[in-house]
Amino acid sequence: MGVPGLPEIVPGDDLSALIAEATTGLLEPGDVLAVTSKIVSKAEGRLVAAEDREDAITSQTVRVVASRTAPDGHTTRIVENPLGLVMAAAGVDASNVPDGFVLLLPEDPDASARAIAEAVRARSGCAVGVVISDTFGRPWRAGQTDLAIGAAGIHVVDDLRGGVDDNGRDLRVTAAATADEIAAAADLVKGKTSRMPVAIVRGLEGVVGPLELPGARSIVRLGPADMFRVGSEEAWREGYEAGLRAHDPAAE
């Protein structure tokens, strides 16, 4: 369910206090609050002047993962940003911000989530978790889903590895990315253009835990664990051309 009553967030707002206030009387133990990163960024003063959005993206780029220029000249860059997140435009946001400005992601979303969780736990007396969400595209699939870029007070991955299935076989690869599923569930009620940047996901008693649990940063899998590291730009282009040849463009 959405959380009504939050004001428009501006730089310097005490977002933790505002969320604790807005959720007063609404929370139960086992609730997880999903907070859109945009309001966290705004409160934390991440709205920065930028002559050009492309320059801002470049400043937030650790590595270009993929890039494409559309016939209208608009270039989409999928890059790894300083948080280790692989995102379109490095997560730099130019929608719903004043002209000449862009909104950067929070500098440490796990710390932001923890501050909110502490304030809300103190105010409500309930063991609740917090996820900070942002919108991601996905390779090989159309559309975007929300994922967790920050988290506090929850088991971000429900790791069943080492467990066995009902027939006694290893569940060797089963580890549900609970934090990401919470972010996705919350996006179903938050919507994109409505003013509902915080949602409550209820019934997750087994997911909520101490504030000291690892945050969303622990979900990031890069370096040696990354099976999808495209090599050089040349290699990527070669693969792209092969893709063009292998698939019928008319089927697009």
Next chain:
Amino acid sequence: MGVPGLPEIVPGDDLSALIAEATTGLLEPGDVLAVTSKIVSKAEGRLVAAEDREDAITSQTVRVVASRTAPDGHTTRIVENPLGLVMAAAGVDASNVPDGFVLLLPEDPDASARAIAEAVRARSGCAVGVVISDTFGRPWRAGQTDLAIGAAGIHVVDDLRGGVDDNGRDLRVTAAATADEIAAAADLVKGKTSRMPVAIVRGLEGVVGPLELPGARSIVRLGPADMFRVGSEEAWREGYEAGLRAHDPAAE
């Protein structure tokens, strides 16, 4: 919420009728049923004898996207399967099935979803949607989330492109993958080892629509639209080695 009371599904079961029966009295207009692909496969006789799971994976492989062999000799293959889904082990499932057998994905999950939606709509008189879900790993992130491999009676992507944000700017890349977010939300209640293969996601009146809407196949983005086509295996390996060098393994 989970749907209790479904029996263990066996080949030849009329799954649509069983789900319509189990959900009698539980449904409201705007509900979406999320059905785990495993029970669809079982009902449709996709349990096939396989001497070796690796051979079964090969038979379901259109293209190897990535491959890695662990120190214990276990090879993980991420492949494109005949449904156009990029999945670990091509979606071939060896958990919770008898020895010497594997479970293949449904042959046409959108058709399976439609059959279930028709039966449930007829029985309940409610306009409900159906998603058939399966579990996917993700590049660059640990853990898995459920995604929609079949769908009927819902807008699988909530396409806001062409719309504008609150400041009048183009929402050029905003298209929520609603079907996938529904599958993820449902996984939060279904769990992996419990016998709760069907869940109801409520409150999606704006998402449910005619049975003739495009299915989950329309979410698949391959060929020219695929920005993440790794070139040759050599190119992939080169990128992998660069990844090893660029990231500190101790940080894993």
